[in-house]
Amino acid sequence: MMTHAVIGHSVKRTDLLDKVTGNAKYVADMPFPGLLYGKIKRSNVAHARIRRIDTSRALALPGVRAVLTHENVPRVLHAGSPHPRSASVTCDQYILDYKVRYWGEGVAAVAAVSEEIAERALELIEVEYETLPAVFTTEDAERSDAPRIHDREPGGNLVLPPVIVQRGDVEAGFAEADFILEGVYEGGRPTPAYMEPNVLTCSWDGNGNLTVWISTQTAFMVRGIMAEVLGLPLHKVRVLVDHMGGGFGAKQDLFQHEFLCALLARETRRPVRMEYTREETFLGGRTRHPARIWLKQGFRNDGTITARQARVVFNSGAYGSHGPGVTNVGTAALVSLYRCDNVLLEGRCVYTNSPIAGAFRGYGVVQTYYALDVQMDEAAAHLGMDPAELKLRNAVREGDIAPSNHPLIGHGLEACIEKGMALLDWPALRRRPRDTTGPVRTGWGLGCEMHGSSAYPGIKEQGNAIIKMNEDGTVVLLTGAAGLGTGAHTALAQIIAEELTLPFEAVSVVHGDTDVVPWDIGAFASHTTYMVGKAAQMAAGEIRRQLFERAAKLMECEPEALTLANGIIAVRDRDGPTLTVREAVMPRKGIPAAQLVGTATYHPTKSYSFAAHFVEVAVDTETGFITVRQVVPVHDVGKVIHPVAAAGQIEGGIQQGIGHTLYEDYQIDMRTGRSLNANFVDYKMPLAMDMPEIRTVILEAAPDPGGPFGAKGVGEDPIVAIGPAIANAVFDAIGVRFRHYPIKPEQVLQALAEKAAREGRQP
């Protein structure tokens, strides 16, 4: 394997010191003279028409500068999410509507000179509702007599027409099976719970240009939608974001309050900031889609899968957001991971009067692979087979048609499973004696996944890069790639340094200003390092070309004769003088400094990363508490650019996945739709002390030539496999099969009691 000087090494992240010292500036840290504070009044009914809204008392309150309601904001239908022209999202939301579709939806906005006054003004707004019948489950919403939440195609509370994916002949496949397994699997409602609540400041200049400082994953999408909704050309909207405290997919969307902030700023001719409270990140944010998956598979006795059929129903909540994309991706995922020639899948996405579900790390796949991977474990149990062996036998291979409908390049899954089995001495682990003396039972489980880098083919993407070389040979990358906190900019700088054979420290990165950087689709779909990284590598190659052109004149040779290594330009097969990169560009007598600019655009298709998570859990049979003791996550990410950052992604994904599988469940009152636990006391997430030992293994089993130096994505992968791994480990520990998440202690106790009753024992 080629050795590299910069990539593959865990250089010091560029955002590190400012973050640990608290100097990093987030949107809420930015001072604005004359700043006003915006607040949103939220509905306390789940489904209603607004009969009357009276803002006069609010407007009369000293310090209040503007109040907006559906009566005085533009009535423009917009996508709740920023890919308006892709098939991934719906366009079903007004900035403010005369109708309310879930408990907590915004109905009015206030700008005032202080947050306190703005909040008091909210209380003074009087809203009279005409209540409508509400539905909260997809079952209720799909009944023929269910109230219609939206008046749009395809009707019947469907967000989009059912997605059908078919391969081979599923009936024939089931006919060939030695046995058939069938089950219903359910995913709850976790939320991304990013540390930095949604925040933005909007300001207009005298020429009617809007500047938006915002915590977003998709600055150019914010620009595009803002421009569309406000009727501005693109160059009159400038979107700025520096540091971010997480997004996890949800900050791809454009939220109701973000338009309102821009409108309040225009109305008041003052900068206006809106910052969510923690409660509002639940009420006005996005959740993962709750899902119900009926899955049926036929198996031969040797473990081969003969047929797979599924019906997936996603609960979209009150608006469509990424419902179409999640339904397409999540449903199609079931064609793969474990090979099967005969597949019939149906995906549905349904409006309910619940909180809005949207894009979230794992994008539909978390739900469906949970079902698939748990059922594979059930099949192994049925066969009396090692589940790892069963999964290895069926693991997707090179050339198989991926969910994206193109043949897979590389197939890291086998390597991941085998590596984990070898590391743990898995067969021995399976055979270990079980300690049944105390109340605690331990078990091991395996979960697998594959995940695509880039949103292709759903969205035609492109990575762009502009690179400037300064007259001392240092380099500046201009990139639209957002920095969610993942270290993306560090990876991009590494790639450029590697390509130009310069030290990492010679590269700096400019980002987060749509006026300045080349267009970028946004940070999602695990594609930043893969797609933008490739564009950066190509732009660096263009800089090298220009460098060689200038050096060739100085060295009196042809550019083609030049080589670049360790920052030194030399003539191939010629002894004698060389030039450093700095010497090649710096000013000389009679020749001004070279000012090189290289640009590149890259249109990716898609690559897939793979992982196998081996998990040990301990189940306390007296309390029902499940503890994850250790995880051995084995990931194939192609060429790894920054090992520590990649491992950080993996550990963070595992932490989040443990939360979703065992603790996190954003709940609403099933009669009123009222939010029940929109806070970090009642909505429990795993903290540092809840974390297991994690022994991350990163393989470079299947590099993808479409990525820079063969790199693939890693952002979403680790959140997928951990869930079924835990559920399977729980089965290994206590012999109880859970087909949903989160798995709560009271459910464990109840299941143990039922099991004991079935077996005629005391629990």
Add this chain to the structure above:
Amino acid sequence: MMTHAVIGHSVKRTDLLDKVTGNAKYVADMPFPGLLYGKIKRSNVAHARIRRIDTSRALALPGVRAVLTHENVPRVLHAGSPHPRSASVTCDQYILDYKVRYWGEGVAAVAAVSEEIAERALELIEVEYETLPAVFTTEDAERSDAPRIHDREPGGNLVLPPVIVQRGDVEAGFAEADFILEGVYEGGRPTPAYMEPNVLTCSWDGNGNLTVWISTQTAFMVRGIMAEVLGLPLHKVRVLVDHMGGGFGAKQDLFQHEFLCALLARETRRPVRMEYTREETFLGGRTRHPARIWLKQGFRNDGTITARQARVVFNSGAYGSHGPGVTNVGTAALVSLYRCDNVLLEGRCVYTNSPIAGAFRGYGVVQTYYALDVQMDEAAAHLGMDPAELKLRNAVREGDIAPSNHPLIGHGLEACIEKGMALLDWPALRRRPRDTTGPVRTGWGLGCEMHGSSAYPGIKEQGNAIIKMNEDGTVVLLTGAAGLGTGAHTALAQIIAEELTLPFEAVSVVHGDTDVVPWDIGAFASHTTYMVGKAAQMAAGEIRRQLFERAAKLMECEPEALTLANGIIAVRDRDGPTLTVREAVMPRKGIPAAQLVGTATYHPTKSYSFAAHFVEVAVDTETGFITVRQVVPVHDVGKVIHPVAAAGQIEGGIQQGIGHTLYEDYQIDMRTGRSLNANFVDYKMPLAMDMPEIRTVILEAAPDPGGPFGAKGVGEDPIVAIGPAIANAVFDAIGVRFRHYPIKPEQVLQALAEKAAREGRQP
């Protein structure tokens, strides 16, 4: 002549509304949490060694965070000005030295939590000086026994070796002359008096990156020198400037306090702002070089000039700054304007213990053309000839070798003189009856000039541009060109709109951030529209090429077959479907939006602009007051991009030129070097109500193919011709010849008295 849709029209300047509403943000307007305030302690002696400096009492003052003296700042010799590698500037200044070279020089710097505390701390710093003998005039400084102000080459208080320019045989020329004129001409010490005092804020991040918000004409030069002095690579210094309240050349320099601000910020780990008081813009700023010019010319009786000889001495003050450039440019200017084959010129630049002279609109030429043009008027009087006729006869022509040593392209001077003469019916004006009944005498005078766009050949320059086209066909220019207040960015946007046949409103401009924009040498030498404008035009051409490439695919033709007009792309000689620019780049089914980026670099030589100023003055013979009644400035600027902005430059230059010729004189006590009038009460400038009627005429007589659409510079031109025009008009009014500026009322009265005495009359 070609008609243009955008250039040549006075579109609404992009900075207009924010400036008139007070919303435009200048450096001093920017809020910084935790900001410290920096202040400079200044010397109260003109020439001294610092024997002792005690900062202990200042450091003990609560709220003081750091104190810097020559004892604890890096001892790095740096150019006072930011072209360190050009022949235009010297490198003779330490950040703080143990020696003081003029009254008002900084000797220590303080950072404190408020300006008041910082000022109090300055008083607590004790400095003990060992006084050295001081010299304030170039005559004194050039005496063999004069104290040495700097210990450097070439010695003898010379800033640089004398500049010698020779053409033909001056002795032979004088021998051919019918008569010879000889005189000594003197220029005073005006200051640029920009409305926005020098200001900067420095801040360091955790990675040791320095960000500087600064009012400067030369952001990249600030970056370069800051990096050099602080020992940083270029990409670790980011220089930002948005709006500016003038610079006039002086804000090309890097000032003592600017390094100190960066060092105080590093020392305190806090952002530090330093903002000059108005007094400090005099004490710590730059003035025009006071000059003494001995000029001798031989003439034939037909007005032909047979020989020209001059000795020019510039007073550089305590440091060299732009002394070399000013001496070279100002001296060489005398080879031209009025043709002469035999020329011998010597230019000298001398250190004195006076305020520092530097770059200032008109850069050496104001002084020497004042001498030349007044002497031409003297020659006309001697010949009994109309001075306009004499100047027309001798005016520089196409193909003549310019001061830059390359042949002139175009020769607008004749056209300017002729146009003015025709407009005013100049011969009739010359013959008009004079009113001698009251104390007021009126007179008309003519001053001429030529001025180069770009600093070539002194500096090898380049213009750079990066243009992005958004997916709706709007355009963003990334430019390093500074916006001093001249409307430069508006002109650049016009050029791009014209080239792409888009409306002006479709183009926006990003500037003022060295990390982001392509390198720029800075805004000076009247070259922004000429040089950066050409680069912008070329980059727009590159965008058009890419646009055609994409459109050709969509329209199924060759790119060469396409035309672009009014924002519509069509196939030449083919009826049928066309595409708007927007349609060509926007996303289509299966094809993502085009994200076009075009870059260009332009290496200019030099073009010359020309002007003739016709001026009427009224001299009150009882008070000595001179009033400028009207000015008819006729300018050739090649193709004019923005008529109102060009006229604004001309009117502003005239206002400043009137000030320099009649009022402005920054004075020092000739015994102690103490500053006498460093404020706007005692240093008088012409205000709006002092302004004459100005009837600006802009000719497009001699477009230069090196500029965008033939445009040339206009920034410096108008300040040059107005001075001699006034002096010549005063002679026309009262028959008294003044060979210096400013011409003060008491000097008028005294001269009238002497004249009366000579003529044997009562004054």
